[in-house]
Amino acid sequence: MAAYASAAEPIEPIPETSPAERVVADVQAIGAPAADAERVRDSVPLWFHTFALAPGVYTPGIARDHGYRLAVLGADRFAGRSVLDVGAFDGFYSFLAEVRGARRVVAVDNEQYVDWVRARFGVTLTGGAGFRAIAGLLASRVEYRRMDALDVRELGERFDVALCFGILHRTCWRRGAKSCSRPTARAWPPTPRRSRFTTRATYTRAMTSSTGASPRRACVDWRGSSASTS
């Protein structure tokens, strides 16, 4: 994401949260007292994920089109299992795994989104701020590590489930994720064929649908990406 920064590029307005993302957020309604919910919402200058903090109080997440994922993230996938969430950002899926019965969840992110958010929206984020804010509200036991996907073997653990949403096109995750998954572990989503992002057009489509990025921005990412899928 480092290649995002360019002095000549205009700063974009922060997109409004889509109603569809509120529906996704409602699957793990936190139910905090309104005052706590508003404090947490306002403590982070930009949210990626939309969380339902209290009735009518949502974090204004910029992520889009996450609803399709829920169908494969039922309690049967998580209950009693250990889960690694790679590229967790604010941690929506880490906390979902915990709420749905995972016995242990580790969230990993190299926090490159800090540079992306600054370059795209002119907002300065503290890495992990959204994650920590939600973890506090939930009294969560999810462990957060600032770490690159390629280094997850340093965790020295094997996980039953590895979540790699919105990151497969950015990194050769298999080298890292395979090193800490049990032989029987199923990663979700499945690894795309190497050819999936071989053209700028397919990469742009993937970026715009999974992150809400503008096609122009997605192309910047394409140029700056070191994804081994390219």
Ligand SMILES: C[S@@+](CC[C@H](N)C(=O)[O-])C[C@H]1O[C@@H](n2cnc3c(N)ncnc32)[C@H](O)[C@@H]1O
């Ligand atoms: C598009 S967001 C996806 C967030 C979340 N997984 C989801 O799908 O809702 C991509 C996230 O992956 C992180 N990321 C990108 N490359 C990474 C890498 N090589 N190692 C760890 N995290 C990475 C970014 O910092 C960002 O938080």
